[in-house]
Amino acid sequence: MLNHTTSYPPKRPQRRRGNKTTGYQLPRGRARARHRPGSSYVHHSQGFGSDTRRRAMRVRRGGGSGGRGSKRRNARWPYVLVIVGCAGLVFLASLIGYLNRSVTIELNGSDASVHIGATIAQVIEDEGFEESCNPGNLLAVDDSIITRGGGERYTVTLDGKDVDADDYDSVKLEGGEKLEIHDGGDVYEEHDVKATEIAPAITVKGSGAIGYVSQWGVPGRSEVWTGKLSGITADRGVVQEVQNCEVTYRSASPDDEDTRYIALTFDEGPSDYTQQILDILEEKGVSATFFLQGDAVEADPASAKAIAEAGHEIGSNGYSDTNYSDLTSDEVRSQITRGFDAIEDATGERVSLLRAPYASFSTENWAQCMDLLSGVVSWNLDSGDWLLPGADEVVETVVGSAGNGNIVLLTDNDTTGAQLVEALPDIIDQLKAEGYTFVTLSDLIATDEDFADVDLASVSMPEDAVLPNLPADDDAEGEE
Structure with a gap:
């Protein structure tokens, strides 16, 4: 059993004048200096119900910083870091998986799975169209073949619209598109064009008090081509049909x-x-x-x-x-x-x-x-x-x-x-x-x-419409 002695400070500590170096000291300072080695002392803070002193006791028993409890908490940090790191890896893996998920498109009439964001060029390569599609030919202006296989490599439509070959690497698929990839088409050699416009005619029909344009005239077009490679000149005839004008009464x-x-x-x-x-x-x-x-x-x-x-x-x-x-x-x-x-x-x-x-x-x-x-x-x-x-x-x-x-x-x-x-x-x-x-x-x-399609308040002439031609001998008037 330990040999305890008690030490109580005086009720009213007296300041004592020290030397010039230490200044004033309380008596308790000297008492601490006189404690005997190996002895335990019961201080006033022990057992007297003071919360502050109880906390001090817990610190001495290892509950404070620098004690055994602090070391245990520090020992948990590596596990926390591992858990956080694992959660981050799981999130990153999920994000990468989402960004690289597969989507479904309709390819040549059948469902196909492609990576989201895949380009048309990637689909052509992944689905083997480079081997299965035949390129078109390069044609002279008279439709004779200059170079077999010198035309378009593929014919591609996306949602019913033609896609230019220059866009194969830039058009990306997000899912739900309708993509058609088939044999390439023929293309004509570069050529000069001499065009002739075909003016629309006019027809007046019906009878009544209200006259209006029921169909606007749109010009047609005929062309003559001269090939820059072949040197051939060919009359291509009507390349755009004329739409005649109609007035209705x-x-x-x-x-x-x-x-x-x-x-x-x-x-x-x-x-x-x-x-x-x-x-x-x-x-x-x-x-x-x-x-x-x-x-x-x-x-x-x-x-x-x-x-x-x-x-x-x-x-x-x-x-x-x-x-x-x-x-x-x-x-x-x-x-x-x-x-x-x-x-x-x-x-x-x-x-x-x-x-x-x-x-x-x-x-x-x-x-x-x-x-x-x-x-x-x-x-x-x-x-x-x-x-x-x-x-x-x-x-x-x-x-x-x-x-x-x-x-x-x-x-x-x-x-x-x-x-x-x-x-x-x-x-x-x-x-x-x-x-x-x-x-x-x-x-x-x-x-x-x-x-229903008549508006008496404004002119409805389309941008591509023109005034019609009238035969020189046509003096007929619209019926009223």
Whole structure:
């Protein structure tokens, strides 16, 4: 058994003056110096419930830094590092496996497995197409063979589109593609080309009040080749077929059998009576279409703008009251464009719908100007107001002849204006009583599904289309 002695510090330590080197010291410092070797001492911190002293005891027993417990924890670190390293290797292996996974494509009609990101060139090599596919030939311009096997090495399509040989190494497969690889195709020697354009012709068909381009003309092409290797010259004939132009005339036939539609149209305005006409239409809740004459618009732009602001549809009646059959091609184009320009200047709207003066618009006019037009409209119910028969007769003519889908011709000029203002309210009231709904021309064609592809608000000429040629002896006019 150990020999214990007790050592208690004084209750109130006294500072004692030391030498000049050590300064002041507490008595306990000297007591420690006098402890006998081999003896154990019970200090005040032992067994008296102090948490701080208990922690100090744990440190002495190996629970603190530098003790046996610290060494055990340090001994675990290599295992932790091994586990972390293994987890990293597993993740890296998974990532590499994901990036190099296989995907399925359709190759020549059958499913095939390829590495994701594989190029077409790799598929050609892996699937043995280098041996199984035969290259095409190099041909002279007359189709004779210059070099067997000198053509394309392979014919490759991806999702139905041809792939150029220069792209075999860059196009990558991600899965789900449809790839076709077959024998190569023949190619022609380098050659000079002398091309001749084949202009489209024009055909006007049908009858009715609304004319429009149902098929635009696209030029064809014939070529003569001269080979740079063979020196042979060959007429290759038509290499691109011509698409002829077609103009169709029809009248609207509303699909809704329970509702009757009619369109009021006013020519030659604006006039001194235009505002009164607008007031009547507003009062009756009716929309209409105005074909404005360019020189009249320039004389009275405020009335033209009032028509637009009232929400009515606007077309052009040309620039002046001139029969187009008496004009040259350039003059007809000028009449049309000047009329459109005048309307745009007055209203801010660019229109492309035309009613030619006297409804005279020939096949030749179509060939000259179809690139300017969305449609050419005449009428199928002439009110006869331009004959000045009197308001009552105008009313009787319109109401007595009206039919579903009709386009009614009325005249807005200074000569007929007073008669029209008198007749218009009765026309509207009596047609409403008979069940008619008043619409603009665009709204009228919208009731007929046969006009589904027709837009009277804009020109729809494709970029590759051209104006057609007209035989010199063809003076036929489109039927109205």
